[in-house]
Amino acid sequence: MTTTASAMKDKVQAVPLSGWAASIILTVAGLAAWIYQLVAGMSVTGYSQQVVWGLYIAAFFTAAAAGAGLLFLVGLSEFVPLAGLTRRKPLLMMSIASFVAAAFLILMDIGHPTQAWRLITAFRLNVPMTWDFWFLVIAGVVALVYLLSAGESSRLMGALGIVASLALVTVEGILLASNASHPMWGGLTIVGFLVGALLAGLALAMLVLPKDEALKLSNAMAWVLGISLGLVLAEVLAGAVNANLHTIGMEEEVLSGLGSPFFWFQVVAGLLLPLALLKYSSANWKVAAVASLALLGVLAEKSWILISEQAHSWVGLPHGSYFPSWVEFLAVIGACALGVLVFQLLLTLIKPETA
Amino acid sequence: MRYGMVIDLQRCIGCNACTIACKQEHSTPPTVFWSKTVISETGTYPNARQVYMPLLCMHCKDSPCVNACPTGATQKLDNGIVIVDQSICIGCRACMIACPYNARNFIFEQKSYYEDKGGSTAYEQATASNHIVGTVEKCNFCVDRVTAGQEPACVLTCPADARFFGDLEDPNSQVAKLVATKGAVQLHPELGTDPSVYYLPG
Numbered sequence: 001m002t003t004t005a006s007a008m009k010d011k012v013q014a015v016p017l018s019g020w021a022a023s024i025i026l027t028v029a030g031l032a033a034w035i036y037q038l039v040a041g042m043s044v045t046g047y048s049q050q051v052v053w054g055l056y057i058a059a060f061f062t063a064a065a066a067g068a069g070l071l072f073l074v075g076l077s078e079f080v081p082l083a084g085l086t087r088r089k090p091l092l093m094m095s096i097a098s099f100v101a102a103a104f105l106i107l108m109d110i111g112h113p114t115q116a117w118r119l120i121t122a123f124r125l126n127v128p129m130t131w132d133f134w135f136l137v138i139a140g141v142v143a144l145v146y147l148l149s150a151g152e153s154s155r156l157m158g159a160l161g162i163v164a165s166l167a168l169v170t171v172e173g174i175l176l177a178s179n180a181s182h183p184m185w186g187g188l189t190i191v192g193f194l195v196g197a198l199l200a201g202l203a204l205a206m207l208v209l210p211k212d213e214a215l216k217l218s219n220a221m222a223w224v225l226g227i228s229l230g231l232v233l234a235e236v237l238a239g240a241v242n243a244n245l246h247t248i249g250m251e252e253e254v255l256s257g258l259g260s261p262f263f264w265f266q267v268v269a270g271l272l273l274p275l276a277l278l279k280y281s282s283a284n285w286k287v288a289a290v291a292s293l294a295l296l297g298v299l300a301e302k303s304w305i306l307i308s309e310q311a312h313s314w315v316g317l318p319h320g321s322y323f324p325s326w327v328e329f330l331a332v333i334g335a336c337a338l339g340v341l342v343f344q345l346l347l348t349l350i351k352p353e354t355a
Numbered sequence: 356m357r358y359g360m361v362i363d364l365q366r367c368i369g370c371n372a373c374t375i376a377c378k379q380e381h382s383t384p385p386t387v388f389w390s391k392t393v394i395s396e397t398g399t400y401p402n403a404r405q406v407y408m409p410l411l412c413m414h415c416k417d418s419p420c421v422n423a424c425p426t427g428a429t430q431k432l433d434n435g436i437v438i439v440d441q442s443i444c445i446g447c448r449a450c451m452i453a454c455p456y457n458a459r460n461f462i463f464e465q466k467s468y469y470e471d472k473g474g475s476t477a478y479e480q481a482t483a484s485n486h487i488v489g490t491v492e493k494c495n496f497c498v499d500r501v502t503a504g505q506e507p508a509c510v511l512t513c514p515a516d517a518r519f520f521g522d523l524e525d526p527n528s529q530v531a532k533l534v535a536t537k538g539a540v541q542l543h544p545e546l547g548t549d550p551s552v553y554y555l556p557g
Contacts, residue, residue, distance in 0.1 A: 041464025041488055042446075049386065049460055052448040111446020111461065111489030118426040118443055129425040129449050180546045181419065181455030314455045314543055315410055316393045 015344045023341040030334005033327045034108050042111055044327045050320030051258070051310040055328045056109035058302035059335065060102050061172055062200060064136060065193065065298060067098030068165035069201020071143050075165070078158030083216040085205065092147040093346040094208045099140040101339030108331050128175040135168040147350065169197040182309040184250045188235050189305065195231055199224045200298045206291035208343075214287045221290060222278045229271045232301065249312040258322060259308030262300040270297015357416070357435035357551060358496055359523035360510070361533045362409050364557030366517035369394050369407035376512035377411075380497060382482035385468055387460040389494040390509050406557065409517075411509070412437060412458040412494035413542065413550030423453035428490075435523075435551055436496045444490035451491060455546050459493045462486050496520075523551060 037044050047054060070091050077085040085091070107113050119133050142164040146157040173190030176182065202221050206214040236254060253259050274290040274297070283289075311320040324332075369392055377383070377390035393408040414437045420429045421437060428444035431437050439450075451459045465488050467475040475483070486492060497507035501520075505511070510518040521528035526535075530553075533539055539553035 042461070043463040043466075047461070047463070049451075050457060052451045052461055109447070111448070111491075112444060112487070113489075115426070115443065115445040118445055122426040122443075124425055124427055127423060127425045127449075129423065129447065133425070179419065179423075179453050180548075181453060310452070313457055314546075315457055316395055316408060317457050 023337045026337030027334050030331050033330035046322050046325045051322035053306050055324035059332045060105040061302040062299045063098045063102035065197035066200035066204045067095045068168045069197040070095040071161045072165040073201050075158040075161030078155050090208050094204050094343050095143045097339040097343035100342045101335045104335045131171045132175050135171050139164040139168045169193050183247050192231050195228050196298045203291040203294040206287050225275050253308035253311045258311040259304035262304035266297045266300035357523045359551035361519040361530045361553045363517045363555040366515045367407045368515050372512050373509035376508040380508035385466050413456050413552045416549035419453035420450035423449040436498050438495045441487045441490045446489040459491050461491050462488050
């Protein structure tokens with residue numbers, strides 16, 4: 001047993017019973033919410049004919065981003081020494097768990113899930129969603145193979161991880177940016193998705209790793225939070241100085257309209273507060289708080305990006321409305337709990353000392 | 356061949372007869388409107404007036420919905436009509452996101468117009484299978500009627516004769532002549548979708 005593995009065995013605790021119980025109960029609650037939605041119809045969500053992508057898709061983008069971000073960081077650590085990222089297995093486990101949660105979230109969002117298999121057989125390569133689906137599958141497979149072959153440095157798997165994660169997040173940005181009908185979704189959205197993935201990946205790493213190692217990621221987290229803040233401001237300012245009436249309408253949706261609760265949550269609680277905590281706090285809970293807030297901030301960002309664009313119509317329809325229903329909140333919490341459950345299972349099945 | 360429609364906004368009186376004819380023809384459930392008229396106001400008193408904007412699927416030549424559909428449920432026929440095969444629609448709503456004209460409808464639930472009066476009518480029950488819950492649907496230019504040599508229901512019904520239907524690629528058709536000679540415009544041509552529905556300015 002290597003020194004690192006030995007140290008890991010000391011630090012990585014077995015999953016406590018309460019951890020299992022909480023994740024199982026929340027997963028079951030989320031499943032129940034989804035079943036209720038399947039029986040009653042998607043009218044139990046907050047969607048309308050105008051706003052049709054909301055919390056589910058935002059959470060899907062966040063989970064996929066977090067999984068991809070982790071995979072990217074682990075892959076990068078094969079080539080560049082990254083302080084705090086000396087152990088790969090638990091991070092790859094969490095990456096896989098995030099991809100599982102993402103897959104479950106997309107299943108919850110589609111209206112006719114019994115037809116979901118057609119995503120596999122249709123294989124329409126000119127459609128961004130097809131690429132998104134297959135890149136999610138590929139990233140998940142790469143993370144799994146990487147996990148099973150980890151234990152010693154594997155530059156090939158690291159490189160594959162980097163490529164797969166970048167491809168997944170880029171395609172998701174393109175999925176939005178390719179819609180000419182939504183002018184605020186563009187090149188900056190793709191960059192924002194990449195930065196968001198890094199942010200979410202770092203946040204998950206801070207939650208997974210022991211505190212002393214997570215603290216070593218503080219500097220990187222501060223940098224990425226700062227870059228994300230700059231990007232958000234750039235996105236809003238770019239829209240504000242644009243003379244396009246439609247874009248100005250979007251701007252109002254972001255700052256004071258349908259997307260504003262999510263936008264201001266991201267700026268204040270998801271970016272500024274974690275930055276302040278990193279700078280001024282020395283509390284025990286700092287790492288967990290910073291990571292959790294950063295993750296919620298990424299979720300809020302995806303939410304306002306999606307909702308604001310749909311609220312405003314090109315053809316003079318009345319202003320759209322949307323706020324997630326309790327069913328959506330519960331189903332998303334359930335999907336996240338499922339991710340935690342998968343992580344706990346992997347942690348139990350693949351012993352840390354073999355890392 | 357490319358079927359298209361011209362709507363004369365000067366003739367449109369905003370009566371929504373097209374909206375009702377469409378609902379009657381296709382038995383669309385509550386909250387679902389394949390055809391609708393947006394009524395807005397312009398100007399300030401005493402020079403204010405209402406503006407009527409009839410909307411339906413634009414059956415775009417370069418359809419963003421077709422390019423967004425991951426299963427091929429949204430298809431463009433050889434005659435230019437864009438249809439949805441609901442039997443293979445997964446309800447991802449990517450097409451609704453892609454459509455700049457809000458022409459598409461999601462079937463959220465099985466619902467009757469007569470929930471408080473004993474539930475679905477016999478007609479609603481007979482046509483319920485045409486509207487699969489959890490999928491997307493939209494105007495299909497009354498493809499069955501058109502194939503049988505008839506006009507779409509909204510065109511036939513319009514009491515102001517504001518709607519014209521025909522082959523845009525046939526220079527002798529009424530629609531092609533109106534487009535060529537009356538200054539017909541498309542909605543948001545800057546988006547590059549090349550709609551098959553044209554409007555004569557009001």
